[in-house]
Amino acid sequence: MVDTATPQILPDIEQDEKSKPESELEPGYLVVCWNDPVNFMEYVTHVFQTVFGWNKQKAEHHMMQVHNQGKSVLVRESMEKAEHYVHQLQKYSLHATMERDK
């Protein structure tokens, strides 16, 4: 006779989130874009507008920061969201990383 499996209660997403270390859920990660001599300024502005949904003025402000200061902190997010944004920016071949905010 085939055993009837005991129903298993699997953790849902909410429970999974709860099990994550608090540090990963806190907006303690900076998404940084770094300067390079190859990406066009207009292109970088376009990417910021597309990825973050910013208006042109805000996107240009961050692009100019990258250009003049060598980098710009774009957003401060949880680990998961920061990873998502870094991946999006790298899809466009921008030099972007996420750094722990100290």
Place this chain on the structure above:
Amino acid sequence: MKQIKGARGRLGFQIERSEKRLLLEVLQLYPMIPADHQKLSKTGQRDEDQQLLEEALAEQRLENRKQLEAMLNARNRFRKIKGKESYQFSLKTSEADWLLQVLNDIRVGSWLKLGSPEKTDDFFAALSEKTAPYFWAMEVSGQFQMILVHALGKHS
């Protein structure tokens, strides 16, 4: 290549025969950026996160390559203009944005092949018979990128 009026919210372009050849030729180089080039963090990251990033980017590039093949092989992508040595084609804004990603991969990848020169002098120092094709790819992809960026900027 220049922007012309596009129908139904699409971006329209007119391209000369010689430019079309250049565009198709440069697109054949995709992808050029090595999978392990991009780093998740400068100040240390977990190996598994870096590996996931590389896998995701590699998957994305594979998908882009397939999409590119489909685009290059689409019969009616470029329509010849009667009596002229030029063609018309149109792109949805999402396609233009995607094509920008592809072209920039070629541009940045070519720059990496040149040894990532920082200044104009370094670019010229890197120039040789062997590296000349990378200069060509960088410049050609850049020219098409600028036309697409301006077209998308005007459209939004």
